Structures are given as structure tokens and as C-alpha cells.
Amino acid sequence: MTVSIWQADGAQPVREADFLIIGAGLVGCTAAYFAQQAGRRVTITEMRDIALGASSRNAGFMITGLDTYYHHAIDKWGEAAVRELWALSSRTHSYWRQFIKAGNVKYTDCGSLLLAESADEARDLELAARAMQADKHDVEYHSNDPLKRGYFAAIRQPWDAAVQPYELVQSIFQQSGAELIANNEVYKIEQTEQPYVTVYTRRYVFHAQYVLLCTNAYSKYIDPYFSDKVVPTRGQCLVTEPLKEAVLDACGYSDYGYMYYRMTFDNRLLIGGGRNHHKPAENDTTDDRVTDPVQRTLEAYLHAKFPDVDAAIDRRWAGIMGFSVDGLPLVGTLPGKPHVGFAVGFTGHGLAMGAGVAERAVDMLLTGADAGAIHARRLE
Ligand SMILES: Cc1cc2nc3c(=O)[nH]c(=O)nc-3n(C[C@H](O)[C@H](O)[C@H](O)COP(=O)(O)OP(=O)(O)OC[C@H]3O[C@@H](n4cnc5c(N)ncnc54)[C@H](O)[C@@H]3O)c2cc1C
DSSP: OOOOTTTOOSOSOEEEEEEEEEOOSHHHHHHHHHHHHTTOOEEEEOSSSTTOSGGGTSOOEEOOSOSSOHHHHHHHHOHHHHHHHHHHHHHHHHHHHHHHHHTTOOEEOOOEEEEOSSHHHHHHHHHHHHHHHHTTOOOEEESSOTTOSSOOOEEEETTOEEEOHHHHHHHHHHHHTOEEEOSOOEEEEEEOSSSSEEEEESSOEEEEEEEEEOOGGGGGGTOGGGTTTEEEEEEEEEEESOOSSOSOSSEEEETTTTEEEEEOTTSOEEEEEOGGGGHHHHBSOOOOOOOHHHHHHHHHHHHHHOTTOOOOEEEEEEEEEEEETTSSOEEEEETTEEEEEEEEOOTTOHHHHHHHHHHHHHHHHHHOOOOGGGBGGGGO
16 A cells, blocks of 8 residues: 555656556546547556456446435435436446447346335335436336345336446456556656656656546545545455355345345355444455454345355455545546546445546546536535
């Protein structure tokens, strides 16, 4: 996470870069694609390697929408902003489908089910469904449990999907035409006059025309601007051994998004979430190791909701998400650094919003276009 004076003293070889992206995750690689489409030559510098952050540790849900149920989002952001954000999410999914088609990416149009774990959540789901239907989103509302596993109600979003997220990022990167410099951490960014931005990394000093931070959870370690805006937050998953038969036909999402489950492409049951029961330990950490308390919560959920699944747990993992303090992604430029933009704070929804947000961030940096509801000025 840090670079010592012995590893790099600022006297590293200078490299010119036209459009330099920091972070080769889902968002960085997608931004690279858009910058290249806009005629820029793109270099990505990444402290690990392609997609080794949250982007290949997630559950692969392509669920349209925000981190909160639709009517709550309207209460919080207003109708116009929610419509704009929903359109941004749909646009994101159109881009993913384009990248999926062009690459060798596992994917299924399985739809998603937002499920209620309680009578209270069922009431919220019904209100969410009504608000979505009023906005002409063609969701199905179920006042009972379509899975017959003890849920109280459900919304089915038939157009949603599940993807192999690591393959998706690889495909986007290949289509971006960008150059990747892996194993190369950024430790300082200076806005200079000519060339515009100097970026100090372990192996090189870059002179770049434009710089875009796509560092999500890790952003505050590069610039204190993000310290009160994006909180690194751990998410954990487990998967079983392959099952004889699938026990789900959709991405399942419940407890206000704190629990999620799907089948993998080789018929394993994946269960993730549970961090709401362990928030002090799971918030404000970049340690992407699993912990016993969260894994016990996930196992208990597996046994409670899927008692018919009699398979050993084969793998457990963790990843670090960047939670913005208000739940929406952040696009903007750093104070005093007009050629340093950012697209961060995906709040566990990079597959819901990532492409649309990356597109706006590139546009804003290159043309000054307004980023709309995701502009970071709302938190300044
Ligand atoms: C367990 C889990 C389940 C999830 N499930 C879903 C889901 O089903 N659907 C969904 O939409 N979202 C999900 N998410 C969230 C999703 O994975 C993220 O929103 C998305 O990956 C964010 O992409 P990113 O490119 O912004 O971040 P990352 O993939 O984290 O990329 C940031 C990159 O920046 C690099 N970096 C950081 N600092 C530096 C530096 N100083 N120098 C160089 N490089 C640096 C990092 O190494 C990293 O590769 C989940 C996340 C987790 C952890």
C-alpha cells in the first residue's frame, strides 16, 4: 500500500503518457476503453495486476439499480435523479453485454430476485415495486416466496444477469487497446504546468496529459480528498462443491442487499454478504482475508435457507469495496488538479453502474461535460 524511499526516490525513469489511468479493475479498464474511443493513447498503471482487486472477487451480479430499494432512493435523491441513475445502470449493462459478446466471457441471462427476509422488508419491496412500475420498469412483484425457502415476498427483474467477472475485465482490457504496467504502485500525484501532471510510481515517473483515478476502495491512500468520502469495506463469499442440480435460477439478493446468492457456471452455490452483523470489523479495512465470524454467518445462512444443499464448502474469499458515504459513485476532478479526474465509490455496485460512470468520468475530464447526479460536488 505504500512505497518506501528505498523502493522509489522520485529519480525513476520518466515516461510520457497521454491518458494515464491508475487501477486496472473493472472501472479502470472500462475507462481505458472510453478514453481510447475518444482518441487518447491510454496507459494503465496498477499496483497488483489486472482485476486483482474487488473486480474479480465479487459475486458477478449484473443487477440494475442502486444500493437501496427504489422508493427509498426516490426519497433520498428525488425522482429525476433516480431516473437518471437507473438509466445509467441500464446503459452500463448494455456496455457489459457488448464486451461479453466480443470476448470469451461466461454469462447467463438469469434475471435477479430481490427477496424479503421479514414482513417489514416485504412491505418495502411492495413499495419499491409500485414505484418502479410507476416509472414503467417492467418488474414482477410476488407477494409470496417464489423460491419456497422462507422469504416473505420478492421482486423479479427479468432483464438482469450473472457474469464471470474476471473474464469480463480481461475482455474489456483486451478491447481497450491500452498498455498495462502491472506491479507499479502510484504514491504521489502533482499537478504541474507543462506537462500537466506528474505521477510518481514505484518504477517510473509519468508526465501525463490526463490522469484518472480508478482506485475505488484505495483512493484515500493516494489523496486525502477521499478520506471522508470513500470507506474501504470488506465483502466476503463462500462457494460449495459442485451440486448435482441447480437450487436457484436467478441472482438472489435480500436483507436490503446484505445477503446474496447465485449458482456458478459449474453448479456451485455461492453465498456472500453478512457483513451487517460484523460492521466494526468489516468497515475501514483493506485486509482482503476472510474472517471466522463472517464466514460462520454465511454458513449459518446456507444451512438455514438451503437445507437441501448437502455439499462441502470448497472456497472462501474476501475483497475490498469502496463505499461512498452517501451510497452513490463519485466522479470529479481533484481540488487544484483539473487534469486529475476520478471515478470511485461504487458501494458494492460496480457491475450495476461501472461503465456508465467510467464513461461520464472520461467525458468530464476530456471535455468538461457535467457528471450529473454522480458529481462529487454533492459531498464537498
Ligand atoms: C465480495 C464482493 C462481492 C461483490 N459483488 C458484487 C456484485 O455481485 N455486483 C456488483 O455490481 N458489484 C459487486 N461487488 C463490488 C464490485 O466488485 C466493485 O464495485 C467493482 O469491482 C469496483 O471496480 P473498481 O475497478 O472501481 O475497483 P477495484 O477492482 O478494486 O480496482 C481498483 C484497482 O486499483 C488498484 N490500485 C489501488 N491503489 C493503487 C495505487 N496506489 N497504485 C496503483 N494501483 C492501485 C488496485 O490494486 C485495484 O486493482 C462486490 C465486491 C465484493 C468484494
